[in-house]
Structures are given as structure tokens and as C-alpha cells.
Amino acid sequence: MEDYRIRQELFLNDLPNDSIVLIPTNPISYRSNDTTYPYRASSYMLYLCGWDAPEAVFMAYRTSGTWVTSIFVQPRDTKAEIWEGRRVGVEGASSNWPIDEAHSLTDIDEIISEKVKNFNKIYSIPGSNSLLDQIIHKSGSEVLDPREILDNMRVIKSEGEIKLMKKSASLASLAHIEGMKKTFSGIGEWELQSIIESYFSSNKSCTSYNSIVGGGDNATILHYNSNDIVVNEGNLVLVDAGCEVYGYASDITRTWPVNGKFTIPQKEIYSLVLRAEIAGINACQVGAPWSAMHHAASEVLAQGLIDLGILKCSFEEALGENYDGKFRNFFMHGTGHMLGLDVHDVGGGRQGDKSPERILQSGMVLTVEPGLYFGSWRTDIEIPSRYSGIGIRIEDDVLITDTGPVVLTSECPKEISEIESLIGNGLSENNA
Numbered sequence: 001m002e003d004y005r006i007r008q009e010l011f012l013n014d015l016p017n018d019s020i021v022l023i024p025t026n027p028i029s030y031r032s033n034d035t036t037y038p039y040r041a042s043s044y045m046l047y048l049c050g051w052d053a054p055e056a057v058f059m060a061y062r063t064s065g066t067w068v069t070s071i072f073v074q075p076r077d078t079k080a081e082i083w084e085g086r087r088v089g090v091e092g093a094s095s096n097w098p099i100d101e102a103h104s105l106t107d108i109d110e111i112i113s114e115k116v117k118n119f120n121k122i123y124s125i126p127g128s129n130s131l132l133d134q135i136i137h138k139s140g141s142e143v144l145d146p147r148e149i150l151d152n153m154r155v156i157k158s159e160g161e162i163k164l165m166k167k168s169a170s171l172a173s174l175a176h177i178e179g180m181k182k183t184f185s186g187i188g189e190w191e192l193q194s195i196i197e198s199y200f201s202s203n204k205s206c207t208s209y210n211s212i213v214g215g216g217d218n219a220t221i222l223h224y225n226s227n228d229i230v231v232n233e234g235n236l237v238l239v240d241a242g243c244e245v246y247g248y249a250s251d252i253t254r255t256w257p258v259n260g261k262f263t264i265p266q267k268e269i270y271s272l273v274l275r276a277e278i279a280g281i282n283a284c285q286v287g288a289p290w291s292a293m294h295h296a297a298s299e300v301l302a303q304g305l306i307d308l309g310i311l312k313c314s315f316e317e318a319l320g321e322n323y324d325g326k327f328r329n330f331f332m333h334g335t336g337h338m339l340g341l342d343v344h345d346v347g348g349g350r351q352g353d354k355s356p357e358r359i360l361q362s363g364m365v366l367t368v369e370p371g372l373y374f375g376s377w378r379t380d381i382e383i384p385s386r387y388s389g390i391g392i393r394i395e396d397d398v399l400i401t402d403t404g405p406v407v408l409t410s411e412c413p414k415e416i417s418e419i420e421s422l423i424g425n426g427l428s429e430n431n432a
């Protein structure tokens, strides 16, 4: 509760006196006819007051120099609750939530249309609530985007948020371990997905993004998630699956051989990616620029690809002047991103972003996730036959602290020998 009040105060005190804040949550998304996707509130709503039910609007305005925070919610309604489930309602919201007052959504037009008359500036995020957008449009007031302020705040996690992120990282790590233990040659990607996701749901969690379970060549497709192919003897499987705890995401990737034993070529690539990942993590120091981890990981990869004979050129040519050299043929994505209420969290800093380069600060949480991909299906470059069909990524979640990077996903092993000893050791006699 205290955390929300602190956030509200920090945010609102950054706004001019003559402004009102109107932030809607996410709309319900339909999957098929009248069937919906599981509901996920907007991260801004969760951040400002933790309200996770649909249709709500967060409002804040100044009266006699003091900020009043408020929320519009679905009112209690027995008929609707019979079908859709219990509602907290207006009474519940005003007495148990970190806000000053609550209103029914049925009064939104009347109350907001009247309220906005007193303010010249409206801070809102359009596109999620058409009624609210119309009311705002009719007011004729200047509309401003609150996200720059909120995003800057969200980049630094509070102690409470870090606790939730540790829990989320721990669950995702244990789910990957569960997956390794239950892996065998011939396992379906969907079976592995189910083992991991049922670990999430049995711990009252859910996925934070579509799980990627790619066996063999499928691991070389970065956002592969059809997860419908059998992983055969001799192949690696790449599992990129994270969960959410009170909205806070984890995002972890491990790659392992389904038969429990890396081949020599697989080991060569795995060891190189692991060295790059550790170099990236070690570069996550307070005061370092955001790009430091990308540069550190890239340098290891570029040199390693030369050492393995995959790139036949100088280090300078492999790396490129702007880290855009030949190594990018095999490592096509960024080295990491911010992590928080969104898996690709706000605050900029992703490689290729136009936002100014961020300096790492204590309390930031980010991922480090280099990989190397040798898709046998590639037609744009020559894939060395020794490594054809290998795709490996290793991804951890990292908290920046004054005493160095803390790996929140450290419970999940990533050394070759640790992984090999886990695979298949949770199988029953029937499928071992």
C-alpha cells in the first residue's frame, strides 16, 4: 500500500497544478466470438494502484493544492457477477485500495465531463477506452502523455518490486529445472511447454509472454512459438519461458540436449555463448552505459566465431565499427532489455532505440541474453555444416546494485555439467 502512495506522490508532484490525470486500464480482448483472452490490466494501472480488474480508469486532480487520487470501477451487480465473477465494487475500492475515493463506471461521463472543465491539461493514454477518449476530446483541453514521467519512475524498482521480481525469477528458474528433469529424446515441444507452464500455474502464476520451445532448427527462429514438433535424439532444445508474479515478469532462456549429452560442436557453441553471457552480466555495473553489456558480449562472440573458424576475417571485421560486423549473421538480436511489469519493460535502452543511452543505476532490472543461431534453412549466408541446425541462447534476469550485478535467475543451472546431470533425472521408469 505504502509503495503505491509513494509512487502516486512522486508522479503527481511532477505535474503542473492545472492538470488532471485520467489513465484507463487495458480493454478486454476477444479470442473468439464472445470468448475472451485471460484479462491482463495495463501495467500503468498496476503500477499506480494495483487495480487488476477490467474497465477501470485512474483519476487524479488537485483540490486546494492537494492531490486527490481516485478510481472508476465496475459497480457491484449481482446479475453480472453471476456470469463474470465477484467485483470489488465502489465501496470495496474506496475502503481497501491505495486511493482517496472511488466512483462507479456508470458515472464516468457525468463526473469526468464536469471535472475536466477545471483543468487546462489532461494527462492521459489514449486508445484503450473509447468513452474516455471521447470525453477528453470534447473537453478541448490540452492532452499530454504521462508515460515519459511514469516510465522513468518504473525503470528503478522499489524494494517491494524487487521482492516480487525475485519470486518471479525463482519460479521461472524452477520451472526450467523441472523441464530439464523431464526431458527425453523424442519429447514434443508442446509437452515441454506444458511441463513448464503447469509449474507456473501450480504456483498461482501465469506466462509473461508466449513460451518459446524450439527443438533443433526451430531454436534458430527467434520468436518461434508454434511448439508443435518432436525433438529428436541428438538435438538441442531452446526454452525461453517466463512467468508473472503480481504483474512482474521474469524472462529466462536455457538450451539443453534432449538426450542429456551435448555433442562436441554443440559444446563449442554453448561454451562460447555462455562466456559471452557472463561477460555481458559482468558489464552490468552502476555507472556503465546501457550498451556496455552488448559490447562486452559481442566482443566475446566475434572473437569466438573467429577462433572456431566460422568467421574467416579479422577481429575488426567480425565485430564491425558499430558492433554491426559479420558476427551479426549469427547473433541477430539485442543483448537484453529492461524487465518489470512488462517483459520488454519501459524506459528505453533497447539496442536500436532512439532514446538517449541510459546509464545503469542501482535498482534497474534487465535481461542479458546473447545467442548464436545456425539455421540450416538460411539462404542468405553459408552455414558451416559442423554447426548447422544449432541455436543456442542463454538468458538471465539481472538486478543492478551498488555492489555489482545480482542474477535473479541464478537458481537455474547453466554450466554444461550441471545441465547434463539434470536431464531426464525426473522421469518415471516408463519414459526414462
Ligand code: GLY
Pocket (backbone or CB within 6 Å): 209, 240, 251, 337, 369, 395
Ligand atoms: N522472451 C523474449 C525475450 O527474450 O526477449
Ligand code: MN
Pocket (backbone or CB within 6 Å): 240, 241, 251, 252, 253, 395
Ligand atoms: Mn526471453
Ligand code: MN
Pocket (backbone or CB within 6 Å): 251, 337, 367, 369, 395
Ligand atoms: Mn528477453
